[in-house]
Amino acid sequence: MAKFDNPDNIKVIVATDCGSTTTKAILIEYDNGEYRLKSRGEAPTTVEAPFEDVTMGVLNAVQELQELSGRQLLGEDGRIITPSNGTTGTDVYISTSSAGGGLQMMVAGVVRSMTAESAERAALGAGAIVMDVIASNDKRLPHQQIERIRALRPDMILLSGGIDGGTKTHVVEIAELVSAADPKPRLGSGYNLPIIYAGNKDATPNVKETLDEKVDLRVVDNLRPTLEEENLGPAREEIHELFMEHVMAQAPGYKKLMSWTDAPIMPTPGAVGLIIQTIADQYKITAVGVDIGGATTDVFSVFRPDGQTPVFNRTVSANLGMSYSISNVFAEATLPMVMRWVPFDMDERDLRNRVKNKMIRPTTIPQSLEELVFEQAIAKEALRLAFIQHKNFATELKGVQQQRTIADAFEQTTSGATIVNMMQLDMLIGSGGVLSHAPRRQQSAMMMIDAFLPEGVTRLAVDSIFMMPQLGVLTEVQPSAATEVFAKDCLIHLGTCVAPHGESKKGGPVMNYSIELPDGTVTGTLNHLEMKLFNLGVAENGLPVTAKASFEPLGNFDMGAGPGKKIETTVHGGVVGLILDGRGRPFDLSSLNAGDRVKYLTTWFKELNIYPELPA
Amino acid sequence: MAHAYTPGLKVTENLTVEKRRILPLKGDVLVKVGDTVGPDDVVARTLLPGAVQPINVSNQLGIPPEDIDSVMIKKEGDPMAEGEVIARSVTLWIFKSESKATISGTIESISKVTGQVLQRAEPTPVEVKAYLSGTITEVIPNEGVVVSTSASFIQGIFGIGGETHGQVEIAVDNPSVVLSDDLIKPEHKDKILVGGSLVTAAALKKAIELKVRGIVVGGFDDKDLRDFLGYDIGVAITGSEDIYTKLVVTEGFGQITMAQKTFDLLRRHEGESASMNGATQIRAGVIRPEVVIPAAEKAAEETAGDVLGLSIGSPIRVIRHPHFGKLGAVTGLPPQLTALESESKARVLTVKFDDGSEATVPRANVEMIEG
Known part of the structure; x- marks a missing residue:
């Protein structure tokens, strides 16, 4: 825990994120009444041979911070100096880690869509990679399940099942399967595999009897005490505890690193989830964050299905990424879906080979414009597919008994509907190379709009240098520093997308607008399939310039207040600006014929200044 | 980053190759340090608990x-x-x-x-074979052994199928020739066949029918790979495909002439026994496919294989469009970031290709041709 009782005494902060390949360090200082990022450094991670000591990479990254900032951070004893004194040292040192493959878990429950799904949500929310979900009704035979558990070597297992006071048999049966498989931990053989039991409390003695001798069993409160209630907190905390105790303690140098930090080391995705939840909480907004990497794509969201209580979800699309998994994106999305975003012809055989060559040589970059357009088309599909998975996972609790009235019977709603409501989404944040390092920021905005299809008024931003993990763990120590740096230095504010919901078969106007831009008010009409860009930028302090605006959707088009109902709102600027998207929602580019598709794509690219002159 | 280019694949005449041959769980090691083994010799055995x-x-x-x-x-x-x-x-x-x-x-x-x-x-017996002709240099008690050999060594970029071994046979006149089905003959049974720039789907099919053990070739078409396996390889983790003829691709996807150095090395060892493994894993802890040709006698090791970095004159291969597959030598290494046609800013190099033409290419898009 933080050693500072008063977070306001914290004036200097050093935070690191130990990734699989790179250790990234940031230095935050309190200066002139605000917390700001002062510098950042990075160095190769040193978990693997020949170094086998994570702290070497940390010290190298901090050394770079020291050189760039001029603040002396390393003492003669080779340790980070604490606390700060003038121009030396730091008040707090914290870290996250995903080195060594991150936290790998298996989860088990009784019913796939109920307790097993709640367990999966708990594990993902804690920042784990879920290797498999075992459930009584997962369509595998018991011996196949046992074989699977035996073959996996997770860092830990989360076992759930049954509501408190309900039947015990099924959850004990699952415990027996786990016991029969006699699973072994991934790292090291000198300790028993940790298993967290978070199921029916009445079955605890039986689960203990079945598993206690073979594994390191921990018991926490049931994560589904009743059908109507999910209680993921205790299971998540125990996962973090065990992550520190077992997984981190096994990795080379981590014991030393753990003794340096002022807060527990957190799994990197768990920390990203934390900063997104903190931001949503502080600004009372809904938010979606996406991190598209080489192998996987993580999606985080905070929505308020009842209009009040925030609900957090995280999903990992294990095989949707831009290098190692690029070929899988292509296979899952299919060629026509990728090529619909490309306004020129390419040969299929050649394209397939190009995708595979990127997969086997993942560090290459697009040199030609044609390659860039193609790579960004694949990114749109990877993001779209990852978001579909997220929407299917971020749902209301399944299996909940609902009281129905006659009116409900006509609405046909069922339990387990997605809570992702694009009209309610306030902010969309992207990170990962293809979004953070696109040559033009307009391209990042366009990729996010085309993939996520935001509705109504949605702010867009990208994480400039993937600082979200360090800021996530910082929320545990000094939350206001975390949110201040997040808004001013971490995010590159792209602007706002304004997109009315509705469809039009005959074209024509979809929305009237009036926007009080700093250099004068603009009014006009947005037509169907039209996109417009207005200049609305960022202030010197890094925060977006705002403008008052009114949007009046026409016909069946809706801006959130109902079809044809006008809204008055404040829009935020950014390095791209204010984008009006008249393509309607839902929007499917494939529905246009080939000629129109190329014509419109070219027009949108031109209007939003997405690319230089494209090949014919 | 220290290296903006991709380190190349190893292609070398003399190298001490060491392979750890480890049981999936503890068992009995059947050989001792100093023993000479062949590829099919069983070196360790255990019983896998039954299902x-x-x-x-x-x-x-x-x-x-x-x-x-x-x-x-x-x-x-x-x-x-x-x-x-x-x-x-x-x-x-x-x-x-x-x-x-x-x-x-x-x-x-x-x-x-x-x-x-x-x-x-009932438990099932599991055996681990030596894979290489060589000597046992280390025994890890109850787990397995290290087999060492002095060998010529070729790393591929991508492969399918697991381990095999056989005599090296060159099927084409030069490395730019396509290995088509008419070049595959019944006498190639049990051989490791070396092709040129591409192996066609028909050729691979015929090789399997004729029980050719392995094919080493410059390129392979992704479309053929998908048709052949019946599914698309989504992530580059291979080795468990159930095919008789194992494949090692040395350059990449598409028709690409095999590097002359690789082809010449294989030609020099025609008729000799080789072990090869198509298993590939392109993630952290990268595994590349390989061809190992053990030498009859231990030769002096090449030391030139340690590459310090790119310099003027370094031989390179471009590994991304628009110059994909071209070979050349570095003529310039400007230190400053340079804007590409895609408007990305990257560190670049200038290269003179073997055909005399010149180009500017991002350093991330070339790989060193290592010795």
Whole structure:
């Protein structure tokens, strides 16, 4: 825990994120009444041979911070100096880690869509990679399940099942399967595999009897005490505890690193989830964050299905990424879906080979414009597919008994509907190379709009240098520093997308607008399939310039207040600006014929200044 | 980053190749340090615990789980044969119900909470072979061995299928020739066949029919790969494909002339025995496919293989469009970031290709040709 009782005494902060390949360090200082990022450094991670000591990479990254900032951070004893004194040292040192493959878990429950799904949500929310979900009704035979558990070597297992006071048999049966498989931990053989039991409390003695001798069993409160209630907190905390105790303690140098930090080391995705939840909480907004990497794509969201209580979800699309998994994106999305975003012809055989060559040589970059357009088309599909998975996972609790009235019977709603409501989404944040390092920021905005299809008024931003993990763990120590740096230095504010919901078969106007831009008010009409860009930028302090605006959707088009109902709102600027998207929602580019598709794509690219002159 | 270019694949005449041959779980090592082994020699062996099959006896016999002991004929640890009665209940002296073993093995456990009986099948033997012709240089007790050999070594970029071995045979005149089905003959049975710039789907099919053990070639078409396997390889983790003929691709996807150096090395060793492995994993802990040709005698090791970095004159291969597959030498290494056609800013180099033309290419898009 933080050693500072008063977070306001914290004036200097050093935070690191130990990734699989790179250790990234940031230095935050309190200066002139605000917390700001002062510098950042990075160095190769040193978990693997020949170094086998994570702290070497940390010290190298901090050394770079020291050189760039001029603040002396390393003492003669080779340790980070604490606390700060003038121009030396730091008040707090914290870290996250995903080195060594991150936290790998298996989860088990009784019913796939109920307790097993709640367990999966708990594990993902804690920042784990879920290797498999075992459930009584997962369509595998018991011996196949046992074989699977035996073959996996997770860092830990989360076992759930049954509501408190309900039947015990099924959850004990699952415990027996786990016991029969006699699973072994991934790292090291000198300790028993940790298993967290978070199921029916009445079955605890039986689960203990079945598993206690073979594994390191921990018991926490049931994560589904009743059908109507999910209680993921205790299971998540125990996962973090065990992550520190077992997984981190096994990795080379981590014991030393753990003794340096002022807060527990957190799994990197768990920390990203934390900063997104903190931001949503502080600004009372809904938010979606996406991190598209080489192998996987993580999606985080905070929505308020009842209009009040925030609900957090995280999903990992294990095989949707831009290098190692690029070929899988292509296979899952299919060629026509990728090529619909490309306004020129390419040969299929050649394209397939190009995708595979990127997969086997993942560090290459697009040199030609044609390659860039193609790579960004694949990114749109990877993001779209990852978001579909997220929407299917971020749902209301399944299996909940609902009281129905006659009116409900006509609405046909069922339990387990997605809570992702694009009209309610306030902010969309992207990170990962293809979004953070696109040559033009307009391209990042366009990729996010085309993939996520935001509705109504949605702010867009990208994480400039993937600082979200360090800021996530910082929320545990000094939350206001975390949110201040997040808004001013971490995010590159792209602007706002304004997109009315509705469809039009005959074209024509979809929305009237009036926007009080700093250099004068603009009014006009947005037509169907039209996109417009207005200049609305960022202030010197890094925060977006705002403008008052009114949007009046026409016909069946809706801006959130109902079809044809006008809204008055404040829009935020950014390095791209204010984008009006008249393509309607839902929007499917494939529905246009080939000629129109190329014509419109070219027009949108031109209007939003997405690319230089494209090949014919 | 220290290196903006991709380190190249190793292609070398003399190298000490060491392979760890480890059991999936502890067992017996059958050789000792100093022993000479061939690729098919078994070096370690163990017994894999049998699969577990549960049966719910209390459901089958209609009795409460807590009464299960009263019906069990077999106890925990008892052996049983498939079809043998393991539990029996008798109601009113005449109505008999029975539970029979569904596999041969032993009774693992009997649960009074669920009424479930776990049956454990007989263990299965697992053997690890030497894979290489060489010498045992280390024994890891109960786990396996290290086999070492002095060999010529070629790393590929991508492969399919696991391990095999056979005599090297060159099937084409030069490295730019396409290995088509008419070049594959019955006498190529059991051989490791070297092609040129591409192997066609028809050629690979014929190679499998004729029991060619392996093919080493410059390129392969992704479309053919998909048609051939019946599915698309989504992530580059291969090695478990069930195909007789293993494949090692040295340059990449599409038709790409095999590097002359690779082709020449293979040609020099035509007729010699080689081991090859198509297994590829392009993630952290990268595994590349390989061809290992053990030498009859230990030769002096090449030391030129340690590449310090790119410099003027370094031989390189471009590994991305628009110059994909072209070979050349570095002519300039401007230090500043340069804007590409895609408007990305990157560190670049200038290269003079073997055909005399010149180009500017991002350093990330070239790989060193290593010795």
